[in-house]
Amino acid sequence: MRPIAFGPQVCGRIEESSVREWLVPDGCGGYAMGTVGGLRTRRYHGLLMVSGRPIASRRLGLAALDAVITMPSGALVRLGTHEWADGAIAPRGHELMARFDLVDGVPRWRWRIGDVVLERELAMSHGSPSLAVVHRLLTGGPVSLRLEALVTWRDGHAGRTAADGPPPVVAEAEGGCVVADAFRLRGPDFRAAGQWYRDVHYREEAARGFTATEDLWYAGACHAELRRPGDTAEVSAWAGDLAEVPPPATIVVAAARERSRAVVAAAAPADESQATLALAADAFVVRTPDGPDVVAGYPWFGAWSRDTMLSYEGLFLSTGRADVGRELLRGYAATLSQGMLANTADTGTVEYNTVDGTLWFLHAVGRHVAATGDTDLAAELLPALRGVVDAHLTGTRYGIRADPADGLLTQGVPGEALTWMDARVDGVPVTPRIGKPVEVNALWVNGLATVIKLAWQAHTHAGAADRAHPAALAGFARRFPAPGGLLYDVVDGPDGDDDTLRPNQLLAWSLPYAPLRPEPAALQAIGRALMTPLGPRSMAPTEPGYRGRHRGTAAERDTAYHTGTVWPWLTGPYVAAWRRLGVSAEQTLSDADGHLGEYGLGSVSETADGDAPHAATGCPFQAWSVAESLRVRRLA
Incomplete structure (x- = not known):
């Protein structure tokens, strides 16, 4: 396939990275979707968009999974990227991005903080609304990794704010939580939180003349210690049968790559x-x-x-x-x-x-x-x-x-x-x-x-x-x-x-x-x-x-x-x-x-x-x- 890869000159510039979008479909009409630099520019961007009947009746669940690294020095480094209604972009994790690749349909990001390189890959289980995200330490360490889950449960075509009613109900579940009784999040050492992130701004919706802000609920975070290169932290999010735990995220990502190769070969x-x-x-x-x-x-x-x-x-x-x-x-x-x-x-x-x-x-x-x-x-x-x-x-x-x-x-x-x-x-x-x-x-x-x-x-x-x-x-x-x-x-x-x-x-x-x-x-x-x-x-x-x-x-x-x-x-x-x-x-x-x-x-x-x-x-x-x-x- 044609190589699709970008270095820091694209990834680190909002005007360059935010107009390049990736898509990971689930084979049912749902998807994960976003931009190269991680900035969510549309109300449609998110990691778990679940399709209904009809297909276009989609609902957004997991909006973002923001990585936060604690370095050996104790310094806290945020790798997420968000834009706010006042025009501010914070945090600015895209500026630490070394590379983005789309390989066999699987998007991969790499951030470099000095001698520490962290990689993220994500895929969906074909045929079910199920997301797998793998974080892997490539060099440096040890580091502590926190993965903050920003969630909602709303119509894919419309935003949701705190004024629309109470936040999504987040209930404890083995290894994570269930949100709005609609989707489940599972990862290492999940700790519940509970806070509105207000006035998230979507520049593409503003350009298209639509309501361009919404509020997201910080449901909690997964925590992992990545002590040496090769260590991973795996997170899964899925809708449907919430009692059925999907395979480990690394297996889902590998299977997605294999399936993509088979799809291409069949053509x-x-x-x-x-x-x-x-x-x-x-x-x-x-x-x-x-x-x-x-x-x-x-x-x-x-x-x-x-x-x-x-x-x-x-x-x-x-x-x-x-x-x-x-x-x-x-x-x-x-x-x-x-x-x-x-x-x-x-x-x-x-x-x-x-x-x-x-x-x-x-x-x-x-x-x-x-x-x-x-x-x-x-x-x-x-x-x-x-x-x-x-x-x-x-x-x-x-x-x-x-x-x-x-x-x-x-x-x-x-x-x-x-x-x-x-x-x-x-x-x-x-x-x-x-x-x-x-x-x-x-x-x-x-x-x-x-x-x-x-x-x-x-x-x-x-x-x-x-x-x-x-x-x-x-x-x-x-x-x-x-x-x-x-x-x-x-x-x-x-x-x-x-x-x-x-x-x-x-x-x-x-x-x-x-x-x-x-x-x-x-x-x-x-x-x-x-x-x-x-x-x-x-x-x-x-x-x-x-x-x-x-x-x-x-x-x-x-x-x-x-x-x-x-x-x-x-x-x-x-x-x-x-x-x-x-x-x-x-x-x-x-x-x-x-x-x-x-x-x-x-x-x-x-x-x-x-x-x-x-x-x-x-x-x-x-x-x-x-x-x-x-x-x-x-x-x-």
Whole structure:
């Protein structure tokens, strides 16, 4: 994998270390997450974030475990780092940090205090909300180590203060304590405390326009004597079955490394970038009580059907997870209603509110069968897929229906945004795109062809897809080409045809059964107007309403979300379109390699600013960004 390591010039500078974030997922939707220098900059940062149902219903338990060393001289050295509401940063343990490494998915810190070097590693037990932290003396000593547990038990999306009610109840338990009857902490010589740490400040939340302070409860501390190099102090924290004590932390860390190596090996990567992305992909594939699912992005997203199906090929077929993917596809197929795939929202309600999520599902099933030869799955799902086609031909929710005049899908009602460009401000869609969007109809043509191919492979009939595909293909070729060689973004909209220069037309040239063949001049024009080192902008800078910075309040960010912001996932269609012309576009992929160590370490961000230097924004770890980058690299 690509080496990810930083020395004191990054670790010791808040402005450098705090924008680089690490993630350790638990395989259930929960995680540990923080920054290289240890400063918690988001309300989502912590060592034990526990996922619930739905996945995005997470709760933070163990926020921080601050190391305090007593040196042989008696001097007290604090290795934690916190920022406070008054602007102070104290303690400043990051200034003693010698090195940070991310090795096989396991983060490792080393602090140097004179001749004393202390190392910390942490991992989670895959498949359970269980954290393991190992502290090891590497040189010097003897020293006394105190590990102070700052805890809470609150919604992962919102802070908690002393004014909100009494502190979390901390009860004694063998080797440690139980907090709020929700999670357990265990370590050497635990001694209870009990004190509010008030006005902890989260700079990233302040920058995003959210409440940026909260209070944490100092529950107590573990104590250990590290007398000689090699001595360790191990701490565990876990939710779920609190009576079941997890394995020793050193064993959990070693197992996490071994599992990461196995995950990478199963993907058979061709180079270190593919290996890094294969491990990044693993973070998004989770097991829930209902079966396998996909986390759309960390730290705040849960499962969304559009994201899952768009990411399917990269997350499952490019990583050797076809068996898990098969189970996922069957589970999602069971949610079909009126020809639409359920969009399991982060709110916990099941919604049917996308025009393209179902079409991406057809695409995912087709790619699965093409990659695996699983005609049994094709035969099993074909009745449902034919039902999708029938429902779209006759009409389903939100005005989604095939227009008999040209065979194309039209969609949309006032107040709704059903395409992937679905941002709202004060409930009003920023880019409603009512009418016939280009990528939706590319997916429609592709989906119809997919159903026909699956039916042929399963030795059965394709139903209405046989007659719908030629009409839609001809309609697409007739309606979408615009003067100048590019494609309309939407045709038959409320104001006619929309020629806004966006990247959505890339799908018309890049899908397996794309309705059109790309012209070099068209791709060159898109490249000139939209491409950045992290992928295409969502709108050209020359268009009215372009916004080059995805920053500020929620309203400001949502306004910019699809009006100039860069979306790395679109690199996949861009590269695939060039490859249809026999052009490798490898430079486009290698340009983004440096990003693997810039923001979400070892991963690819959700978005970035449209304007240079294209700083990453949104979720630092985003499923479809990773999936599409990995998919097109594997196609090389």
